[in-house]
Amino acid sequence: DAKTTQPPSMDCAEGRAANLPCNHSTISGNEYVYWYRQIHSQGPQYIIHGLKNNETNEMASLIITEDRKSSTLILPHATLRDTAVYYCIVRVEATGGFKTIFGAGTRLFVKA
């Protein structure tokens, strides 16, 4: 099973870019990398996903290395409201369908 490894916590100054790394060294060729975040007491919120190419949307950018063994989520201008736990997720094919694997996530603290 592909698994993800993330640092337990990170700090970022408000207005600066937050770069959150994720290792997924056992990912296979057809498995997407997804990023979600969870603010206290709420369900996880989708941010972005990608397979091979870098992706960008209104929330963030996703940079995936050429060998696909790691990726970085970039929040270009972090705000205090971006303080949350960020999860890097891989969906794994399994018998009868698939299963999803969350890691422990990175707790991002955005400071004024």
Added chain:
Amino acid sequence: ETGVTQSPTHLIKTRGQQVTLRCSSQSGHNTVSWYQQALGQGPQFIFQYYREEENGRGNFPPRFSGLQFPNYSSELNVNALELDDSALYLCASSLAWDRVFDYGYTFGSGTRLTVV
């Protein structure tokens, strides 16, 4: 869009009892997944249902079971509750099972289960 609604929001049960948690999927979504999130940890995948059939399961014992109904609402049933079952249970719905983490994958706010 009405989002994903879970009920109840909080629940206290006694060890050995059975519990049923409910999830109302976002309108138009035909896939639902359930997760268990212990305090301070990431969500753990329990299982997923697509068109009323289970099509993926995590490492949870058979006493964790589920149902998806024709209107795509869902239930999570846990028998013989143990103290370690205390957690936040999250439901997430999506439009199709093969791309479930596209934009249409929406999580509910969860049910906080405490087993005493």
